Amino acid sequence: MKIIMLGAPGAGKGTQAKKIAAKYDIPHISTGDIFRANIKNGTELGKKAKTYMDQGLLVPDELVVDLVVDRVNQDDCEKGYVLDGFPRTIPQAESLDAALAKLGQKMDYAIDVDVPDQVIVNRMGGRRACVGCGATYHLVYAPVKNEGICDTCGKELILRDDDKPETVQKRLNVYHEQTQPLIDYYTKAGILKTIDGTVDMNDVFKAIVDILGE
Numbered sequence: 001m002k003i004i005m006l007g008a009p010g011a012g013k014g015t016q017a018k019k020i021a022a023k024y025d026i027p028h029i030s031t032g033d034i035f036r037a038n039i040k041n042g043t044e045l046g047k048k049a050k051t052y053m054d055q056g057l058l059v060p061d062e063l064v065v066d067l068v069v070d071r072v073n074q075d076d077c078e079k080g081y082v083l084d085g086f087p088r089t090i091p092q093a094e095s096l097d098a099a100l101a102k103l104g105q106k107m108d109y110a111i112d113v114d115v116p117d118q119v120i121v122n123r124m125g126g127r128r129a130c131v132g133c134g135a136t137y138h139l140v141y142a143p144v145k146n147e148g149i150c151d152t153c154g155k156e157l158i159l160r161d162d163d164k165p166e167t168v169q170k171r172l173n174v175y176h177e178q179t180q181p182l183i184d185y186y187t188k189a190g191i192l193k194t195i196d197g198t199v200d201m202n203d204v205f206k207a208i209v210d211i212l213g214e
């Protein structure tokens with residue numbers, strides 16, 4: 001089962017992708033997480049990506065596409081995978097389709113987690129991310145047991161640099177300009193499923209399971 005998670009920044013792609021990966025036992029591939037891990041480790045890729053990410057801009061397609069194509073060709077992806085944050089532009093989607101076509105494969109579902117901009121702006125200020133393992137929480141909607149400390153690994157929680165209000169607005173603008181056209185692209189491909197992302201996260205997941213099957 002090969003799944004793409006679409007949706008604005010903060011729509012809940014990562015939250016749902018983790019649940020999908022656990023239930024269907026397939027890898028969760030988040031380009032944002034891959035870049036953040038590279039930034040943390042001080043790699044060349046991380047240095048390049050950071051200059052774009054901190055401004056709320058997309059990392060250039062050429063830095064993203066090969067990385068994902070290599071990843072989905074690894075052995076653990078044989079049963080499928082869930083892509084979170086990729087593709088994010090029409091050229092990325094076309095490159096992915098071309099790479100899969102060479103293997104005689106295609107994507108099965110593109111799930112659009114639909115959330116209006118105003119709800120997103122309210123959500124992002126409350127998100128907290130772990131500096132250690134990258135787990136994501138929310139002050140109100142997904143609180144930790146001990147304030148400021150990750151439930152999973154015990155490290156500190158921070159507000160992501162790109163979750164500052166002015167950068168969130170920029171990311172939303174970039175989303176509408178460059179990523180939203182993918183909704184048409186996957187509608188035409190016949191694999192788009194739209195779900196309401198404003199309801200409780202467990203109900204969002206139920207809607208996804210209704211689509212993917214038990």
Ligand code: AP5
Binds near residue numbers: 014033199
């Ligand atoms: P990335 O990490 O992908 O960020 P994003 O798309 O902006 O998405 P987020 O991770 O911010 O949100 P999400 O949809 O995963 O929401 P979450 O589940 O955390 O990318 C970061 C940057 O990397 C990009 O800006 C770009 O620069 C670069 N990049 C990455 N991929 C790229 C690509 N392919 N091409 C070019 N550049 C790329 O949820 C958000 C919050 O809401 C959390 O606190 C959560 O707990 C809470 N929440 C979730 N669901 C609900 C709910 N139903 N109700 C209430 N709260 C909820």
Ligand code: MG
Binds near residue numbers: 013030
């Ligand atoms: Mg995410």
